[in-house]
Amino acid sequence: MREMSKGSNVGLAELSGETGAVIARLGWSSASADGDADVSVLLLGAHGKVRGDGDFYFYNHPAADDGSVQLLGKTPTDNGSEDRIGLDLAATPADVERIVLAASRYGGAGFGDLEDLRLTLADRGGEELLGFSVDGLGEMRAVIFAELYRRDGGWKFRAVGQGYDTGLAGLATDFGIDVDDAEEADEAEEADGAGPPGEATAEVEPVPPVPAVPAVPKRPRTARKKVTLPAVARKSLAENDSWHQARLFPCGSLKSDRERETRATSVLLAVMAQVPEYGRRLTAGFGAPAGRMETFTEVTLPHGETPRRPDGLVRVERAGKLWTALVETKTNGNALRAAQVQDYMDIAARRGYEAVVTVSNDVALDGSPPVDVRIDGRRKHKVALWHLSWAEAAHQAQMLIRHEGVGNAAHAWLLQELLSYLQHDNSGCHGFQNMGPAWVPVRKGIDEETLCEGDARAVEVVASWERLIRQVCLRLGGELGQKVLPVQRVKRGTDPLARRASQADQLCRDGRLEAELRIQDVPGVLALTADLRTGRLRTSIEVPVPEQGQPLTWAKRLMRQLADAPADIHVETLTDGQANGPRGTLERLRPEPADLLPRDGARITGFRLSLFKGMGSRRGSAETGFIRSVDEAVDRFHATVVLALERRTPTPRKAAPAALLGAGA
Known part of the structure; x- marks a missing residue:
């Protein structure tokens, strides 16, 4: 793989004979685990500007009709996360001279908060051709990482690394896209009846216009008319539960x-x-x-x-x-x-x-x-x-039919039938369902305190735990229509085998498996701990306090937010970032929110909310299995705690490129 420096360029034909299509990957890590970025692509003509607004590809406009550009979404890596772009250079229109690869951050965050920023380019077979590491971006909120440009009948790559402190709006303006200010964007939203999306239906209905600049926590939604299906089916006309609807893909008779x-x-x-x-x-x-x-x-x-x-x-x-x-x-x-x-x-x-x-x-x-x-x-x-x-x-079927939409009702119905098939008990397509043969001896070794560091079976359990967490992210993300990614708090370049060996040694010492999930638009990280010694699962999230206000006001507001949450939710007060303050269950704290205030007047930085439940012991996904208990713990915590916090948190408005407001409506 060729290492590029800022300003350097190279012909793709020099690197591989398989560059008719390439995949660009922007990777990063974040010490706080909540760092994120969004890639974008601009197609430029000979004059250095976009030919039209359709040449701007970003979260709200992820694919070209001719297949030349496809934003493939984010995926976890062993060192953090990466966002991917698929480029079919052979399908790129002849009047496109340059392809700009950029990325932006939202909520006023700068790229200086992210670590190990690196763009890699791979050929169609997945072999990495070149890499470009970028640093020193500070408060820049948008960056042009690289560009591909035509030269002598072929394509060349240039490492750029140019930052924009004005964010994606400033970058888009430079290449010929008009940008409204926030007030104009708000008026356009109100004129079209923008508001929180309601329950999806099978009818084709206009979706509220969306801002194109992901510069605040709430992400943009597509503005094109699409067909989705309701998450909950209409009431059945069957007389009793023994009647089963006819399925396009039946699987009840499968025997082998x-x-x-x-x-x-x-x-x-x-x-x-x-x-x-x-x-x-x-x-x-x-x-x-x-x-x-x-x-x-x-x-x-x-x-x-x-x-x-x-x-x-x-x-x-x-x-x-x-x-x-x-x-x-x-x-x-x-x-x-x-x-x-x-x-x-x-x-x-x-x-x-x-x-x-x-x-x-x-x-x-x-x-x-x-x-x-x-x-x-x-x-x-x-x-x-x-x-x-x-x-x-x-996951991909669910994202399309529940949230992003497809072209017509027949396609939506086909995807629904596929999803019904994959989720049927008899299909055999349920995803990761077994913690492996090492699960029972490792649990027994922890109970008997005979499991020693360096045991290869502990490494197998850690790898299975990682697979399970990634599957939990896929399932939850499909249900929510949001990106859900596992968090890896390691430096880029860390050997994954060495990392799992270290986690396995930690498992041998304290008997716990730990993971963190980052949910799009949710402040904080959802933490999950499986304590194999006590047989309990703990799901938790840390809620920061506002910059202004009084501690008692913060405590009362938290109790109001959690008014409908289970009474056995545990609340801990964080002082100076540590969980060393007062704690108790909601049942005890609701009448007396002041009990959350430290007696010594220590500075409160936040609250940690936790939910405990029993852990399944079997290695599979049966009702008493470990995998089922993890799914249930995450689902219950998200439904009763995370959503309760989200519903009562106001979302600020965003600015948007004017030409894209109402696009396709």
Whole structure:
């Protein structure tokens, strides 16, 4: 990988022969764990300005119709988070001379608060070509990290690193986009009846116009007319519960793992081909171009004396060129077999296919597939190996039909049927559901105090815990329509294996598994602790106090916010950032909020709210299993505490590019 410095440039053809499509990744870490940034892309003509407002791609306008630009969203890394952009350079219009890659922060935050800021560029196969680290940005609220530009019939990359203290609005203005001030944006919102979104319906209805500059905590919403479906189905016309609605994809009769794999593969690939938004959402992350998609199942391909039959095949055609991926699926917790995947990698390499995609209940860690394969470096043609979890497939379907919308009601219904299938008890597509064979001996070792540091089984449990937390984020994010990411408080470059070994040693010493989740637009971090010694789960969040006001006023306001919360919620007063102040349950504190005030007059910095529940002991996801208890703990805490805090917290308004207000309405 080539390391770039500010102002340097390089031709993409010098780095790889697979640069017809590339993926840009902006990564960062944050000591406070609440740092965030949003990528954006501008397409510029020969005059150095956008050709029109449609050339500005950001959170509210994430994809080009021709597939040349696709914002792929945020994903956790071992060192923090990264936001990804897919660029199909071959599909970029001929009159686009430059592609600007930028990012911005909201709420007045500057990039100086983020650490390890780094932009990397990878080819279609996922191989990193170059990297550009940026520092010294201070209070800059928007940054142009790099640009791609045409030169001599090819594309070149230039490292820029230019900051804007005026945020995304200032950056957009420089490239030809008009920006309203906050008052004008507010008037436009009020004229169109903007307000908090109500319950989604299956009817096509206008969505409130949205600001395009993510400069405050509340994120923008799409302003295009889309079709979504209600989270709660209409009342059934059935006479009793024994009547079941007819399903497009029934799975009640599935008897064997092979039947489940065959049906699940066919269902998933069929919906990908028929619902463009969904198919593109999944394949863009695999480096596929945007184009006409066809999918196939049970394809027979020659391989020595014994032909092989991968579970499926995806083919995308664009401008006469084909992109092809073989698909191997597993359901019901069955593990992928390395030898089988290796055969498919070899077949794909010989036939000139671009990728092999594995689909299973397992969740990939470190950005790597859950199986190891050998890559023959002597082969000129490279094949990328990607992994998709069933939880991710369900998450993307839920995001589209519940929150972001699809083009028509038929597509929304197809996605609803897919989601119903994946969530059915008999489908075998429920995501990560087993803490692994090391779970029972590790729990026993902690109970008996015989588990020693360096035990490999503890490392296995830590890895399973990390997979579970990532799946919790996918599930919760799909239900909320918000980004939910696990927090990693480590420096970029930290070896993930060494990090898990350190966490495993900590587990051996104190018997606790710990994780933190950052929910979009929610101040603070949701912390989750599983104490294997006591068998209790603790979910908590720290609430900072206002900059002004009196301590007793803060305590009374908190009690009002939590008026409907469970009486067994624990409240701790934080003094100077430490949980060493008064504490008690809501049941005791509601009549006497003053009991939260320190007797010694110490300065209050916030309150910590916690909810405790019993922890399942079994390693699986059954009703008495550990995984089920973690899901229930997070859901209950979010519904009764986090939402109660959100509902009573006023959200400030935002400014927006004028041309984008009401766009598509």
